[in-house]
Amino acid sequence: MTHAVSDSMTMVRRNFRHTVRYPSTMIMTLMMPTLLLLLFVGVFGSALNAGMSGGHGGDYINYVVPGILLMTVGYGASSTALGVNTDVTEGIIARFRTMAISRASVLTGHVVGATVRTMAGATLLVGVALLLGFRPTAGFVDWLAVAGVMVLLALALTWLAVAIGLMAKNAQGTSGFVMIVQVLPFLSSAFVSTDAMSGAVRWFAENEPFTPIIDTLRGLLLGTSIGNSGIVAVVWCVGLAFVGYLWARALFKRDPA
Numbered sequence: 001m002t003h004a005v006s007d008s009m010t011m012v013r014r015n016f017r018h019t020v021r022y023p024s025t026m027i028m029t030l031m032m033p034t035l036l037l038l039l040f041v042g043v044f045g046s047a048l049n050a051g052m053s054g055g056h057g058g059d060y061i062n063y064v065v066p067g068i069l070l071m072t073v074g075y076g077a078s079s080t081a082l083g084v085n086t087d088v089t090e091g092i093i094a095r096f097r098t099m100a101i102s103r104a105s106v107l108t109g110h111v112v113g114a115t116v117r118t119m120a121g122a123t124l125l126v127g128v129a130l131l132l133g134f135r136p137t138a139g140f141v142d143w144l145a146v147a148g149v150m151v152l153l154a155l156a157l158t159w160l161a162v163a164i165g166l167m168a169k170n171a172q173g174t175s176g177f178v179m180i181v182q183v184l185p186f187l188s189s190a191f192v193s194t195d196a197m198s199g200a201v202r203w204f205a206e207n208e209p210f211t212p213i214i215d216t217l218r219g220l221l222l223g224t225s226i227g228n229s230g231i232v233a234v235v236w237c238v239g240l241a242f243v244g245y246l247w248a249r250a251l252f253k254r255d256p257a
Helices: 002-021 024-042 045-050 060-089 092-098 103-132 140-167 171-187 199-207 210-222 229-253
Strands: none
Touching: 002 103, 024 060, 024 103, 060 092, 060 103, 060 140, 060 171, 060 210, 103 140, 103 229, 140 171, 140 210, 140 229, 171 199, 171 210, 199 210, 210 229
C-alpha cells in the first residue's frame, strides 16, 4: 500500500509537470468554461432571461452558472482522454507496464491531476461569475455539498475519459467522448428549463444524466427545490465512476495488440 501511494504521487507530479509544460490543457480546463459564461451572460443573457419564468433570482446568470460548472468538468475530462491517449500512442503506457511500479498509480495520476484541475477551473468560474453578478444563497454546508457533487462528477467523467483514452487508437478516436461531454449539456437544463422544450427533446433532456446533476447544483446554490434530483445525481455519478474505473483497469491490464 505504501508503494502504491508513493507511485501514485509520482504520477500525479508527472501529470502536473505536463500541465505546466503544455499549458493548452490548463487553458481548456480553466478558460473555455469562463468564455462560455461570458458568451451566454453577456451576449445571449438578456434574450434568454426574457423567456425564463423567474424562480432564479430574476437574473439569467443565476440560472446558467450550475450548467457551466458541469461543463467545466466535461472540458477537463476531454483533456484527460487526449492526455491518456497520447501516453498510449507514444508508448509510455507500454513502458509503464514493464516497470516495477503499481499499475493503478498510472491511472490514478491522471484522475487525481484532472480532478484538481477541474476544481481549480470551477473555483475560477465561480469567481468570475460573482464579478458578473452571480448571487448564490448557499450556506457553508451547501457549498460543501456543491464541492462534493463536483468531485463525484469529475471522478465519474475522468475515469470514463481514461478508459476512452486507453481504448482509442489515436487522438481522433477520442472525439466521440469529447463530443458527448461538450455537447450533451446543451440538451439538458443547463441553459433553458426543460419545461420550455417540446416533444422528444424534452423527454431526452429530462432523462439524461446531466440534468439531475445540474438541477442539484442549482438547488444547492440558489436554494430552489431539488426533489429527488440529488439522489439521482449521486447514483449517476457513482455508477459512471464505477463503470469507468472497471473499464479503464481492464484495458490497462490487457496485453497490447
